[in-house]
Amino acid sequence: MTPKQAYVLVITPHPDDAEFGVAGTVARWVREGKEVVYVVCTNGNKGTNDTNITPEELARIREEEQRCAARVLGVREVIFLRHEDQALEDTPEFRKEIVRLIRMYRPEIVVTADPYRRYIWHRDHRITGQVVLDAVFPYARDHLSYPDLLEEGLQPHKVKEVWLWTINENINHRSDITDTFDIKLKALRCHQSQVGNNRFPDLEERMRQWAREKAKGENFELAEAFHRVEIVW
Numbered sequence: 001m002t003p004k005q006a007y008v009l010v011i012t013p014h015p016d017d018a019e020f021g022v023a024g025t026v027a028r029w030v031r032e033g034k035e036v037v038y039v040v041c042t043n044g045n046k047g048t049n050d051t052n053i054t055p056e057e058l059a060r061i062r063e064e065e066q067r068c069a070a071r072v073l074g075v076r077e078v079i080f081l082r083h084e085d086q087a088l089e090d091t092p093e094f095r096k097e098i099v100r101l102i103r104m105y106r107p108e109i110v111v112t113a114d115p116y117r118r119y120i121w122h123r124d125h126r127i128t129g130q131v132v133l134d135a136v137f138p139y140a141r142d143h144l145s146y147p148d149l150l151e152e153g154l155q156p157h158k159v160k161e162v163w164l165w166t167i168n169e170n171i172n173h174r175s176d177i178t179d180t181f182d183i184k185l186k187a188l189r190c191h192q193s194q195v196g197n198n199r200f201p202d203l204e205e206r207m208r209q210w211a212r213e214k215a216k217g218e219n220f221e222l223a224e225a226f227h228r229v230e231i232v233w
Helices: 017-021 023-031 055-073 092-105 123-139 181-189 203-214
Strands: 008-012 036-042 077-083 109-113 161-165 173-176 223-230
Touching: 008 017, 008 023, 008 092, 008 123, 017 023, 017 109, 017 181, 023 036, 023 055, 023 173, 023 181, 036 055, 036 092, 036 123, 055 077, 055 181, 077 092, 092 123, 109 123, 123 161, 181 203, 203 223
Parallel strands: 008 036, 008 109, 036 077, 109 161
Antiparallel strands: 161 223, 173 223
16 A cells, blocks of 8 residues: 555544644645645534434534645645544544554654543543554554554554643643744634534634643643653663
8 A cells, every 4th residue: 555644644523623733833834845734533413402403414514624724734634534423432443543544644643642642532532542642652663563454554653742632731742833823723613513603703703812821831822732752662
């Protein structure tokens, strides 16, 4: 199989999570000429307060919303794994899916949700983050992990960095999004099923304040926050 190499692989639990967590940084990477690919693990078919919509219709809408956001940001490709929302489990099968994609796209950086946020945190975020970390190391690296992937032509790959988007815990890296905040907001607005219908009437103000808080102590105005891990093994 021919590798489809990308500089960054963003692995997100649901449609819209990446826009909240990393879209400003993605926009900056794209401006720098770096190719970014999204992997969306669930279909998001539970994420609504609308009692008149079916899970099937919601999943279709949210997939289109994610494609819209990716176009705004300049993301090269979006891969939908279409697992059931709220049903992700840490299984060898799910891990293998992620390992396959890491070996296929051979990213320098993998971005995902921080699985270690304490107490109240969406289970899909915890599971996704943990499975991605395990897939990066050691499974994507070791040739005897999932040896049938070698038969597909997918050679082991060493990711250089993992960036975990986080809220207030474990932050050790802040990414300047001052010049890309407007693009982040435009991409986020693509997710009308999540931020429309007056659910977030103050979305811009709220997101700008959030980004200001993340930039405190830096020499730029707006930031996204991560726990960044450089992999040396």
